[in-house]
Amino acid sequence: MKKIVLFFFSFLLLFFFLGHAGMLFANEQDDILKKIAEYQQQIDSLQNQEKTLKQQIALMDSQIKLTGLKIIETQTKIKVLMEEIKTLSVKIVRLEESLNFISKVLLERLAEAYKSSRVDSVVLLFSSRNFSEFILRYRYLQKVQFHDHELLLSIEKTRTNYDDQKTLKAEAQASMEKLEKQLVVQKSELNSQVAVRKKLLDETKGKEATYQKLLADARAELEAILGILEGKGSEKEVRKVSSGERIASVIGGASCNSSGTHLHFMIVQDNQTKNPLSYLKGVDFENCTGSSCGSGDGDSISMSGDWEWPLNPKISIYQGYGYTWAIRNTWVGRIYNFHNGIDIKGSSLEIKTPKSGTLYLGSFVGNCILRYVRVHHDEGFDTYYLHVNY
Numbered sequence: 001m002k003k004i005v006l007f008f009f010s011f012l013l014l015f016f017f018l019g020h021a022g023m024l025f026a027n028e029q030d031d032i033l034k035k036i037a038e039y040q041q042q043i044d045s046l047q048n049q050e051k052t053l054k055q056q057i058a059l060m061d062s063q064i065k066l067t068g069l070k071i072i073e074t075q076t077k078i079k080v081l082m083e084e085i086k087t088l089s090v091k092i093v094r095l096e097e098s099l100n101f102i103s104k105v106l107l108e109r110l111a112e113a114y115k116s117s118r119v120d121s122v123v124l125l126f127s128s129r130n131f132s133e134f135i136l137r138y139r140y141l142q143k144v145q146f147h148d149h150e151l152l153l154s155i156e157k158t159r160t161n162y163d164d165q166k167t168l169k170a171e172a173q174a175s176m177e178k179l180e181k182q183l184v185v186q187k188s189e190l191n192s193q194v195a196v197r198k199k200l201l202d203e204t205k206g207k208e209a210t211y212q213k214l215l216a217d218a219r220a221e222l223e224a225i226l227g228i229l230e231g232k233g234s235e236k237e238v239r240k241v242s243s244g245e246r247i248a249s250v251i252g253g254a255s256c257n258s259s260g261t262h263l264h265f266m267i268v269q270d271n272q273t274k275n276p277l278s279y280l281k282g283v284d285f286e287n288c289t290g291s292s293c294g295s296g297d298g299d300s301i302s303m304s305g306d307w308e309w310p311l312n313p314k315i316s317i318y319q320g321y322g323y324t325w326a327i328r329n330t331w332v333g334r335i336y337n338f339h340n341g342i343d344i345k346g347s348s349l350e351i352k353t354p355k356s357g358t359l360y361l362g363s364f365v366g367n368c369i370l371r372y373v374r375v376h377h378d379e380g381f382d383t384y385y386l387h388v389n390y
Contacts, residue, residue, distance in 0.1 A: 029080075032073045039066040051334050053204060053211035060197045067190045074183045081176040088169040095162040188297055195291035196330055211331075214259070218335040220367045221257035221264075225340065228364050228372060228384065229268065235362040241375060242356045244308060248373045248388040249349040256368035258387045262318055263351065265310055266341035269381035273340040275321040279305035280354070285315040289325050298325045307354040310385065311346025318343040341384070351385055361390050 039062050046059040204210040227233065241247055250263045267274040282303045290298025299320030309315060319326050321342055327333040353359070357377035364370045372386045 029073065029076055032069055032076065036066060036069050036073065039069065051215060051331075053200075053206070053208045056200065056211065056331055056334075057197065060193065060200070064190065064193045064197065067186060067193060071183065071186045071190065074179055074186060078176055078179050078183070081172050081179070085169055085172050085176065088165055088172065092162065092165050092169065095159075095165065099159050099162060192291040192295065192297040192329060195295070199291070200331065214331065215335065216367075217257050217259065218332055221370075222336050224257055224364045224366045224370045225264070225266075225386065227366070228362065228370075228386075229266075229271075229273070229340075233362040233364040233372065235360045235374065238359045238361055240356070241353050241359045243354060244352050246350055247353050247359055247375065248351045248385060248390040250311070250345070250351060251371075251387050251389055252349060255387055256370045257366075261349075262343045262345050262387060263311060264341050264343055264384075264386035266384040266386075267381060268384065273321075274381075276342050277301065277303050277305075277321060279307045280309055281306050283309050283315055284313045285317055288316050288318050289320050291329075308352070309344075309346070310351050310354055310383075311344060312348050312350060314347055316345040318345065341386075351388060353383065355379070355383070357383075 042062045043059060043066065046055055046062060049055050200211075203214065250261060251258070252261050254260060265276055267276050267279060280303050285301070286293050287296075287298055287301050288294075289301070290296065293316065299317075301317060301320060319339055319342065321339055323337065324339045327337055327339065351373075353375045355375070355377045357375040360374040360376065362372050362374055364372070370386065371388055371390065372384060373388055373390055374385075375383045377383065
């Protein structure tokens, strides 16, 4: 019985230390959550303010700090789980040892008790001085056996708790693995945010006028693209073209509403833009949609079509289709929230149509003259090519 008492006492100590550690981590997490809420409030406020370089940098700084706090929060959760797993491991080992020992002892006692009960009822009868003494002694023997049986049931219940502790440990380990993966993503996000901030400062040299020009050019390009899609461009039908035929060339360097060499490629059907990557076949490419080429933090690129590409590989993809990484993480998100094509660059400036159709040369007059070509395809859709010479 002394060993059983010591076993339960040590169990209580384990619960005390686990609870104490949990309280410390809980207080730490509360402080982090308060700071996260504060920075989220700052970000929401800055996003609604006038678009200046100073405010954009302040917004990025707040996002960097917010991500840093989320990393600390995740690391704290991992620490809590590590302590919990460590404590559960000790509890499981002690439970297993104690349960095996106590169960063995009790089973031996029960076996002896039941074995002796077959003889004792006869022995008791003849060794008792009278019938009343026999009844008292017999009832006492039954009580001993009953208490032994109850204690065994209690130990078996504790064995069930032992199984529950093993389940809790497995769940805690699964949660920790999930948090460790989350931590990797958060650290990657933090690196991206720092890189984007540096890139913006490199692009603008810290000058407000340069930043405002970037915003103005992006806004003008968006207005031009929307105008072209609405049929407001000036177009001239040229000729029928075959699949793979040269139709134009990409402008090298900066041009109207473009800060550098790239082709903005769109597919339109029934007045709706489509994801070009769903039509284009797999090709040798590099993903430059994130903080840098090959960084792995940009748009997910998946090609599932059978079209040839309008540019010669190797293809560099600078922005994907839809709600892109650039929209979520850079200043372009202040201009538009959906990218209706893909921005790409090839190994040469030559542009070829992936499908046969009718070629149109076009231009849109906004803050400058934006040249483009359109191919109307027999299947009932159009492809658009912007920032080109023809």
